[in-house]
Amino acid sequence: MAEDKPTVATACMCGCSGCHMSFLDVDEFVKELAELLEFQSSHVIMDIKDIEEVDIGILEGTITNEENVEVAKEMRDNCEILVAWGDCACFGGIMTMRNFEPVEDILEECYIGKSDDESEIPDPEHVPALTEKARGLDEVIEVDAYIPGCPPSADIIRYGLEKLLEGEIPKLDKDKLRY
Numbered sequence: 001m002a003e004d005k006p007t008v009a010t011a012c013m014c015g016c017s018g019c020h021m022s023f024l025d026v027d028e029f030v031k032e033l034a035e036l037l038e039f040q041s042s043h044v045i046m047d048i049k050d051i052e053e054v055d056i057g058i059l060e061g062t063i064t065n066e067e068n069v070e071v072a073k074e075m076r077d078n079c080e081i082l083v084a085w086g087d088c089a090c091f092g093g094i095m096t097m098r099n100f101e102p103v104e105d106i107l108e109e110c111y112i113g114k115s116d117d118e119s120e121i122p123d124p125e126h127v128p129a130l131t132e133k134a135r136g137l138d139e140v141i142e143v144d145a146y147i148p149g150c151p152p153s154a155d156i157i158r159y160g161l162e163k164l165l166e167g168e169i170p171k172l173d174k175d176k177l178r179y
């Protein structure tokens with residue numbers, strides 16, 4: 001990591017932003033963090049989505065479409081340590097329920113359903129195409145650290161960030177994974 005403040009970028013794949021919201025539950029630790037690291041981009045924290053080179057890249061959500069694949073690879077290429085943030089990013093989460101059905105059937109059900117109007121499945125030019133399966137991050141890119149939970153608790157987030165700032169990869173034993 002760089003000698004001055006470590007830089008951080010966060011981004012969302014397909015998720016509910018709940019993992020990012022949980023970050024706000026660290027309360028006054030946010031003030032300490034502001035002294036210890038520098039957020040360079042984050043759609044939630046500062047509404048900047050361009051990913052530049054950073055020390056720590058944090059990704060929330062499942063990879064379910066081609067845009068997610070692109071953003072995940074971009075973050076991987078631009079960060080030293082990549083953190084999977086929350087169950088969706090770590091394991092695929094609730095989005096993997098769609099893996100039991102073919103993509104074509106899911107699109108048909110969601111966009112057409114029983115409607116008798118002129119509904120259409122959107123062109124991938126306008127809405128990113130779904131990947132064949134919904135996947136956790138490490139099925140697509142290399143992941144260095146996992147912060148699980150749906151969403152991760154404030155305690156785990158704090159522990160994870162503290163370890164990363166100490167230059168260590170956080171290891172969560174079973175005591176930290178009990179809710």
Ligand code: SF4
Pocket residue numbers: 014015016017018019060061085086087088089093094149150151152
């Ligand atoms: S892990 Fe839970 S809180 Fe986080 S994005 Fe997925 S569904 Fe939302």
